[in-house]
Amino acid sequence: MPNYKIIVQYDGTGFSGWQIQPGRTTVQGEISRALSVITAQRVRVTGSGRTDSGVHARGQVANFNVKSRIAPDSMKRALNALLPSTIRILECQGVPDSFNSRFHALEKTYIYTLFRSPVLSPFLGPFCLHFPYPLDLERMQRAADLIVGERDFSSFTTRSDKNNHVKKVLQIRVLPRGELLHIKVRGRGFLRYMVRTIVGTLLEVGEGKRSPEEMTGILEGKDRSLAGPTAPPQGLCLWEVLYPDPNAPIPEAVPEGGDDE
């Protein structure tokens, strides 16, 4: 069965997140529904990971197998014709049967955006957290650097049954851009709410409520109550998901894949 890889962009405002749920409008649900119209089959769509309600994506990646053999460009056009305008398929390509967007994801980048001026732009409101308070960005970057590495992130996620909360964060950058502040987080994979809890905690550091050095203790304590609040979803955007070179042999499934934000 042909396997298609798609790059998906969505304005998460009106969706109950990525994952299909009965009675809710979700991104995965909308794509599955469009595919069932195109192929007259029930199609299972695999995403690189779930995004929560209200979280956006500039470069979510998904894949699906269908019985019909449809040219990738026709598939893309048919999907875009059937999907709501708040979900767009940017790219569609045929990939080897074995490709799995969840298990083969090598690296993900999330960007969290704050709007720092006193009056929130009516255009950017749905895509950022309004945060018009003073922030010490240098302290935030110092705290961020202490989080980077392969660590147990139990303090930055909700309690779950998973016994492994070890994730590898590759880089966190605090990037002021005019009225905006971006917090860019690159990692091998993330636990649920992990990026948003990192952001909430960094904001407390930036406001002077915590010292950057507390980060080490928060991580070591492995207790969610030690970290700051979970920043609200509308500021978060799944920016990019990287995969191994398609010409290289596909590696074994990596445990970092398949987690969620």
Add this chain to the structure above:
Amino acid sequence: MPNYKIIVQYDGTGFSGWQIQPGRTTVQGEISRALSVITAQRVRVTGSGRTDSGVHARGQVANFNVKSRIAPDSMKRALNALLPSTIRILECQGVPDSFNSRFHALEKTYIYTLFRSPVLSPFLGPFCLHFPYPLDLERMQRAADLIVGERDFSSFTTRSDKNNHVKKVLQIRVLPRGELLHIKVRGRGFLRYMVRTIVGTLLEVGEGKRSPEEMTGILEGKDRSLAGPTAPPQGLCLWEVLYPDPNAPIPEAVPEGGDDE
């Protein structure tokens, strides 16, 4: 009675334009309603000009007189607290009684935005016209330059009872910016649909359906049927309205003020 000048930003998507209308949600109506809550008076809000249903504003200017003496910064905060998040008051200042945002406007800038890539961004869809077709920008700029000047713009507006359709267009620039194309129009004042009809006509020139030189004949014909279609509203944004130096004496009302797009 104190007179306040405000700079207003709005996402026009959900509004039936600027001008107050019974039974419709309009920007002027929302601001008037907020002012009536703040001042317990019926307050008349004067805008630099109307914007049509679905048109946005980055820098609309308005003014209003109220009996209560409220510090401009408190007025701004109160308005932003009461207005929907799609309308924001960026600035509020006390101005001389004689200031009138409609009649004293010296110059307005509108920007019309096209999205040129095949797949329309889900984030920018409400703020541009999707136009993924080839365009000859150099031809468009040549045609635009032929429109600039003080001219009778009857061919670029709907029939109206006004006997004067002479307006002064100061500059039109065709500005490619990555996937976007901005058409920036500066003028002393505009007739209804004038910017959008200029854009619709320039697009026909860009597509090769007309020659740039036809512009002169279209203007001279003074007939709406000679020009191209009116481009849709969501691509249009009232960018900026300029006034005389507040320290200079306020001039007599200029006839260019008070018209609409």
